Amino acid sequence: MKIKRIIVANWKMNPRTTQEARKNFLHVKKTAEKLTKVQTVITPPFIFLESFSKETSRRCALGAQDVFWKKEGSYTGEISPAQLYDLNVTHVILGHSERRRLGESDEIIRDKIKAALEYRLNVILCIGESERDTEGHYLAFLKNEIKKSLERIPKKQLARLIVAYEPIWAVGAKAKFADTPESLFETSIFIRKILSDTFSKKIAFQVPILYGGSVTEHNAENFLKNGGVDGLLVGRASLDFKEFSKILKIAQNVECAT
Ligand code: PEP
Numbered sequence: 001m002k003i004k005r006i007i008v009a010n011w012k013m014n015p016r017t018t019q020e021a022r023k024n025f026l027h028v029k030k031t032a033e034k035l036t037k038v039q040t041v042i043t044p045p046f047i048f049l050e051s052f053s054k055e056t057s058r059r060c061a062l063g064a065q066d067v068f069w070k071k072e073g074s075y076t077g078e079i080s081p082a083q084l085y086d087l088n089v090t091h092v093i094l095g096h097s098e099r100r101r102l103g104e105s106d107e108i109i110r111d112k113i114k115a116a117l118e119y120r121l122n123v124i125l126c127i128g129e130s131e132r133d134t135e136g137h138y139l140a141f142l143k144n145e146i147k148k149s150l151e152r153i154p155k156k157q158l159a160r161l162i163v164a165y166e167p168i169w170a171v172g173a174k175a176k177f178a179d180t181p182e183s184l185f186e187t188s189i190f191i192r193k194i195l196s197d198t199f200s201k202k203i204a205f206q207v208p209i210l211y212g213g214s215v216t217e218h219n220a221e222n223f224l225k226n227g228g229v230d231g232l233l234v235g236r237a238s239l240d241f242k243e244f245s246k247i248l249k250i251a252q253n254v255e256c257a258t
Contacts (some may be wrong), residue, residue: 005224005251006162006208006231008041008063008124009238010093017152021048025055028248032060035252038097039231041091041124042238046079053087063091063124066099068174069115070198081119093233094118095149097168105147113149117157125232126212127191128166139190146194155199162208163191164233170213172235178214184227217246224254 008230009028013192015021021044034042043063044052056062068078084092087166095109109125116123127145129138164188170178179187188209196204211223212233219230231251 004230005254006036006041006210007038007248007251008091008093008164008212008233009043009244010065010096010212010233010235011042011044011239012065012098012235013045014239018048018051022051024162024239025052028244029055029057029060031245031248033057034061035248036252038248040248043091043093049084049087049089053089054258056088056090061090062088063093063122064089064200065093065096067092067094067116067121068214069111071115081121082124085119089121091122091124091125093124093164095124095145096164097128097130097171106145109149109153110153113161114153117153117160120160122160122162124162124164124210126164126166126233128168128169128171128213131171132167139187142187142191143194146191147198150198155203158199158203158207162210163195164210164212165191165229166212166233175214178216178219178223178243179211179227182224183228184211184223184229188228205228215247217243217250220247220250221254224251 025042028042039059041061041063043065052062064084067081067084068075071080071082094112113123129144131139134137167179191209192204195207208230210231210233211227211229215232215234216237234247
């Protein structure tokens, strides 16, 4: 378990105006700057990145929700890792289930991861099964996602990898419930085992693992305390700066079981 907790806000396609986005960002930043044991990462839509780029710090970092795999050129509508880097963006979410649903494959995700790591961005790789079965097939699915997305990525670049376990059935407005800390604990051990078998023990313990999926101010403490994870990826609850600030304070004060 790392000393610093990583709490990521995924604003998805919200809010509607720059004014609202700045208000949210500045409120969260005020709390985040005071927390010594938490690294906060805010990932707004691309359109707001420039407006926040001069306000970021180590405790309150800026992330993007996607990136293209080329540096520049004729790729209409895409944003490159070099462009993100230029805006002080330090993190990027890749492999999110809402993007996989739009057709992003493990191979595309791998190319994006490779490009992002080459530009020294920290990659938050999202993995997660759409259904939980009792025979453990979902574990084979997770193993395959990890292996395919990280195929041929040089080991030394994995120092900037973060894995976010986001079971799809627990993510977003249609989710009926979150995972439980007990089952998350088992899954986080499984993810470390895959990283250890695929790369090395050192990498398995150095890569932070986050949980995402219906996290709120009410369940955050239990996930951090008993889920065997290093942090959280928060979607809907990060849109309310008061609730998200409470989650950040919980992360600062929580005692870990491990
Ligand atoms: C997410 O979008 O990554 C997420 C975890 O969403 P939510 O917290 O709304 O389930």
